[in-house]
Amino acid sequence: MPYKILIIIVLAYFLGNFSTSYFIAKLFAGIDIRNHGSGNVGATNTLRVLGKKAGIIVLLGDILKGVIAVILGKIIAGEDGQIFAGLFVVIGHNWPILLGFKGGKGVATTIGVMTAINIYIVAGIVPIGIIIIAVTKYVSLASILGMIIFPIVMLFTWQPIKLVLFSFLLSMMSVYRHKSNIKKLMQGTESKIGQKVNRW
Numbered sequence: 001m002p003y004k005i006l007i008i009i010v011l012a013y014f015l016g017n018f019s020t021s022y023f024i025a026k027l028f029a030g031i032d033i034r035n036h037g038s039g040n041v042g043a044t045n046t047l048r049v050l051g052k053k054a055g056i057i058v059l060l061g062d063i064l065k066g067v068i069a070v071i072l073g074k075i076i077a078g079e080d081g082q083i084f085a086g087l088f089v090v091i092g093h094n095w096p097i098l099l100g101f102k103g104g105k106g107v108a109t110t111i112g113v114m115t116a117i118n119i120y121i122v123a124g125i126v127p128i129g130i131i132i133i134a135v136t137k138y139v140s141l142a143s144i145l146g147m148i149i150f151p152i153v154m155l156f157t158w159q160p161i162k163l164v165l166f167s168f169l170l171s172m173m174s175v176y177r178h179k180s181n182i183k184k185l186m187q188g189t190e191s192k193i194g195q196k197v198n199r200w
Helices: 002-017 020-029 043-050 052-094 107-117 119-136 139-156 161-177 179-187
Strands: none
Touching: 002 052, 020 043, 020 052, 043 052, 052 107, 052 161, 107 119, 107 139, 107 161, 119 139, 139 161, 139 179, 161 179
């Protein structure tokens, strides 16, 4: 079993390294997305820099790699496999060695991971995030609150303890990655959805 987990960790991490944002930015505009907007290789920055079409493609791509990682993990090593796969695909997305450890914030990939593990949890939390975005226009606020709510929902819906601890890890990673957004939200300088940036 340990060698299977090691295989899953490596596969999931490098799957996470596949940055949809980076490749879409290169394909659509011939730019390195890390040098534009917030510098984040995620759907929100892609949306601001390159528009809705590119942003949606990145969102779906990042969700998909989370789904694929968990499915592979489960096939190879069952429940433990899917947990390790889910954890390391997000780590790979957030801190990709192939992009100099400049990655995303892991929200879309976490959605993909949890869609493959328990779609009902996702169905309960994502609408809350959508409402927060609709009301406040802050994607970051919706992401932060959604990730904080995530392990609480896992706990109070009596999920297996392994999955509850797993959800806390994913939540902590995402909130940590949003630390600059938290500071901007507190200062009132955070960008709202729909705000464009100077592209290049």
